Amino acid sequence: MRRLITLLRAPAGLRSERGSAAVDFVLVGGVLTLIFVSIMQLALVLHVRNTLIDAAGSGARYGALADRGPEDARGRTVSLITGSLNAAYATDVHVEEIQRGGIRTLRVTVNAPLPAVGLVGPAGGLEVEGHAALSR
Numbered sequence: 001m002r003r004l005i006t007l008l009r010a011p012a013g014l015r016s017e018r019g020s021a022a023v024d025f026v027l028v029g030g031v032l033t034l035i036f037v038s039i040m041q042l043a044l045v046l047h048v049r050n051t052l053i054d055a056a057g058s059g060a061r062y063g064a065l066a067d068r069g070p071e072d073a074r075g076r077t078v079s080l081i082t083g084s085l086n087a088a089y090a091t092d093v094h095v096e097e098i099q100r101g102g103i104r105t106l107r108v109t110v111n112a113p114l115p116a117v118g119l120v121g122p123a124g125g126l127e128v129e130g131h132a133a134l135s136r
Contacts, residue, residue, distance in 0.1 A: 044115055048085060049126060052110050055080035056130030060108040063095065064132035070095040070106065077108050077130075086119060088112075097134065104134040 055077050063073020074095045081090035092111040097104060107129055114125025 041115075041117075044119070048089070048112070048115050048119075049128065051084050052081065052089065052112055052126060052128045053130065055084065056108040056110050056128050057132075058130070059093075059095075060106050060130040060132035063108070064106045064134050066135065070097070073106060073108055077110065081110070081112075092124070100131065106132050106134055 058080055059073045059077030062068060062076040063070055065072075074093050077093050077095075078090040081093075089112040090110075094109045094111075096107055096109075098107050099105070100107075108131075109127065109129050111124050112126045112128075113123045114121045116122065116125075
């Protein structure tokens with residue numbers, strides 16, 4: 001107790017700073033860990049989004065071939081998503097023919113969960129589309 005009173009009365013330059021490095025490490029380490037995990041999660045979200053866009057576009061182009069149809073486009077899109085990500089991302093795939101700029105177009109729409117924590121997240125958070133002009 002006497003040592004504590006002496007330390008508290010001592011001038012600022014004479015006080016011991018033992019143990020402050022451990023506290024600094026924990027505080028800075030926690031912030032750096034949070035930043036690192038946030039960057040990794042952002043990279044995962046961008047990867048999932050780009051994979052879905054590519055799968056929708058490839059499915060639309062496949063379905064627009066002369067001997068293929070909308071069901072082939074859907075099957076191809078589901079196959080690409082399941083092979084790249086997870087089957088949960090391929091549960092809501094819609095294919096339809098639309099007019100776009102006076103041209104018949106095949107549109108593939110994918111609604112998938114937004115990966116909020118790892119690959120788990122709220123359903124319907126991402127909606128991507130792929131288009132291809134129909135030649136028939």
